[in-house]
Amino acid sequence: MSQEPPVIQSLLLYCRPGFEKECATEIQDQTQKLEVSGFSKANPNAGYVLFTPYETGDMPLLMKQLRFADLCFARQMVAVLPLLSKLSVEDRISPVLEAASALSRQFFDTWLETADTNDAKELSVFLRKFQGPLARAMAEAGMVSAKPGAPRLHLFFLNSTTVYAGLSRPGNASPWPMGIVRLKFPRSAPSRSTLKLEEAFLFFLGDEPKILQPGMKAVDLGAAPGGWTWQLVKRSIRVIAVDNGPMDKELMDSGIVEHLRVDGFRYLPPRPVDWLVCDMVDQPSRIAALVVRWMAGGHCRHAMFNLKLPMKKRHEEIKRCRAIIEEALDNAGVPFRLSFKQLYHDREEVTGYLARL
Ligand SMILES: C[S@@+](CC[C@H](N)C(=O)[O-])C[C@H]1O[C@@H](n2cnc3c(N)ncnc32)[C@H](O)[C@@H]1O
Structure with missing residues (x-):
């Protein structure tokens, strides 16, 4: 018997570690304004918050009406599928592609991300290695679009075998991977400010x-x-x-x-x-x-x-x-x-x- 494809279930909000409570309170406030109730998972210093509406049917409304610009404490906003865990180290690509195809037919970009914490940063070597093979597999499967309006695929890794797969739309999300803009300090500037x-x-x-x-x-x-x-x-x-x-x-x-x-x-x-x-x-x-x-x-x-x-x-x-x-x-x-x-x-x-x- 074939399994039903997974459906978008939650909003994943990246935030500055230490500000999970603020990010969670804020998303509750904003979703209440849209008459959507749900619960937030916010572990201290995790660097992200997961908001799940009680009714999964409310997700399309949230994705359409919730404005990233209205969230002060969220660095990024991604609509995600249920957590993919226990990925086989032999083949992480197949389940990730399967999840991606439940999100959209094609993507303009694919970002491999983590929370902005020291623990998560240790995954960066793995992510760099995974990037190339995944990009090739996506291209071979015809999942890459050149249209800038197409959604972006986010793979937010909690560890090397556990990942949230989700999407964001340009214009209603941060334009930078992990919601972080990397700026070089100009040497002639008088302060880091x-x-x-x-x-x-x-x-x-x-x-x-x-x-x-x-x-x-x-x-x-x-x-x-x-x-x-x-x-x-x-x-x-x-x-x-x-x-x-x-x-x-x-x-x-x-x-x-x-x-x-x-x-x-x-x-x-x-x-x-x-x-x-x-x-x-x-x-x-x-x-x-x-x-x-x-x-x-x-x-x-x-x-x-x-x-x-x-x-x-x-x-x-x-x-x-x-x-x-x-x-x-x-x-x-x-x-x-x-x-x-x-x-x-x-x-x-x-x-x-x-x-x-
Ligand atoms: C965070 S620092 C500003 C740094 C500056 N933006 C930079 O990029 O170099 C805050 C500054 O506000 C100034 N300040 C605080 N209260 C002030 C006031 N009432 N009037 C004028 N300056 C004030 C302080 O003297 C201090 O230099």
Whole structure:
């Protein structure tokens, strides 16, 4: 008797190890909004969360309506089949191909992934060896598509014989394997923080580079020593850098940075600027209120800001900040777009992007 093919049963969310609880609470919140109930499996420091709706029939709705962009703590979102375990070391390819064919006829790409944990990273040698033979087998089976709209196959290995097979759709998932963008630290940048803003630009503006143009004007609050300012200067954007601390000399030599030693919570520019960026370490709700003041007052069109999270209730804190911003801008009649993401280069913090529409 032939067996029924497996069906997509859960959502697999990759996250920063240590943030499983936040990721799980958030997915519960978001699925509730779609009137879907289910349960989350979230082991501490596992680097992923599995959300399974009580009704498998709800999965198509989730896959259609749940927006990856609305999940702050998830680095990647994949719709997966039940776990494949005890793969034979003699032939892992056949069961993986069988699972893949239950997901879709063809795939644009195949990513072999693990959680972002030290244990899982030990699988990288195995994954490199497996990649070639699997790619050949997929091609021979006619499962590779050149169409960029085709789904991506994810094989998320828990160990070398246990794997979740799933798919994601470009446009509603992270564009990077493991949800991690690999950036090289630019040697002339004055601080490693520079990578946070570079990733934020890539993540939030990926397909809208026109929002960052030479000749634009920006204010950087909490700018010293200048990692974020460096990203703006690199794009030939003029910067007012606000901080009591010293700015990197080479950056000041660019001639397009003005350094003001004033309080970032009080400063407002004499004329509106294109960008506000803010990396001051303070209470998230204070930063949220600051961003509102700038946006509602018409002082900037775009804002990229970092919220340093408290030890506990981190998901609640983001919800609170989102509510502060949304309520105030709605009341002020300002049309806007707001997103939060815990980026790869964010630690105990998340990045927000707010744009006036
Ligand atoms: C995390 S560091 C910023 C690093 C910077 N983004 C970079 O890439 O080099 C935070 C900065 O915020 C500044 N800061 C904190 N409170 C401030 C305030 N009220 N006004 C201006 N700067 C402030 C601190 O002096 C510190 O330099």
